[in-house]
Amino acid sequence: SQQGEEDPQALSIQEGENATMNCSYKTSINNLQWYRQNSGRGLVHLILIRSNEREKHSGRLRVTLDTSKKSSSLLITASRAADTASYFCATADIDSGGGADGLTFGKGTHLIIQP
Amino acid sequence: DTEVTQTPKHLVMGMTNKKSLKCEQHMGHRAMYWYKQKAKKPPELMFVYSYEKLSINESVPSRFSPECPNSSLLNLHLHALQPEDSALYLCASSRRGDRFEQYFGPGTRLTVT
Numbered sequence: 001s002q003q004g005e006e007d008p009q010a011l012s013i014q015e016g017e018n019a020t021m022n023c024s025y026k027t028s029i030n031n032l033q034w035y036r037q038n039s040g041r042g043l044v045h046l047i048l049i050r051s052n053e054r055e056k057h058s059g060r061l062r063v064t065l066d067t068s069k070k071s072s073s074l075l076i077t078a079s080r081a082a083d084t085a086s087y088f089c090a091t092a093d094i095d096s097g098g099g100a101d102g103l104t105f106g107k108g109t110h111l112i113i114q115p
Numbered sequence: 116d117t118e119v120t121q122t123p124k125h126l127v128m129g130m131t132n133k134k135s136l137k138c139e140q141h142m143g144h145r146a147m148y149w150y151k152q153k154a155k156k157p158p159e160l161m162f163v164y165s166y167e168k169l170s171i172n173e174s175v176p177s178r179f180s181p182e183c184p185n186s187s188l189l190n191l192h193l194h195a196l197q198p199e200d201s202a203l204y205l206c207a208s209s210r211r212g213d214r215f216e217q218y219f220g221p222g223t224r225l226t227v228t
Contacts (some may be wrong), residue, residue: 030214040203040224042119043158045216088157092214102148102171103217105157 002015005106006089012112019076021109023089024069030092032065034074037086046074046087079113086110117142121206121220129228130196136223138189138206147189148217149181150205158205164189165211196227 007022025032035043036067049065049072050058056063060074076083089104119140128134138147146165150158163171164183172181178200180192189206202223207217 033216035219040152040154040222042205042219043207043217043219045218048216050214102150102160102163102173103158104160108157 006087006109006111008109009107010110010112012114013079014114015079015081017079017084019079019089019111019113021074021089021111023072023074023106024031025072025091025104025106026070027091027093029067032063033060033092034063034072035088035090035105037088037108039086043088045094074080079111081113081115084111084113116190117171117218119139119206119208119218119220121204121223123223124221125224125226127226127228128193128196130198133192133194135193136191136206136225138191138220139187139189140208141217142218143186144208144218145186145211146209147183148207149189149191150210152203152205152222161206162191174198183193193225196225198227201225201227 001010005024013019027061029051031048033048034046036046037043047063049063060077065072086108088108089106122137148163149161151161152158154222160173161175164180167183178195182190203222205222206220209217
């Protein structure tokens, strides 16, 4: 079942600008991850933030997590045309059985970077 | 090697056909997943294998039958599918548990006629 709600659903910006996407979720989580998908192909993992972390950086990516509001944001700085893709947040629920439980994806944000 | 491979890339099948999707990884991951993604929608979890045993079946119809012959391979057997089953089928693997990122294959785009 879908859990996350991304906001906005679509975003178009000029190359060089920053892009911010938001995600909300409903359950208690172990971690929250962001993935990128180009043209309906496989997903690429971008960054993972654990429930006890508030902010994480990776290159031009900055992710925040607010567990009290059950929300996260992904910031891409200095955007490039190659960043054009769909971006999904995905949550891993708190492990209740010691096994792998899969991810629940949000609806996604389609980002277009105008050259 | 951080690659997950899936074959075939595209598949067209009739509603009476039997076909199989294959997924392979050589990263030593002991958790493998099948997701289904409809156009302009997020991926939805179908099955999870942990240590080659089926641990999660998200109420998937029996016309989809997963199989994990060994720790590197994951199959999805298809039989008597419906047109609404047309979608992108994604395989993923990870180190065991939800605490790790998943590595996705490029997917198999399935069309049921």
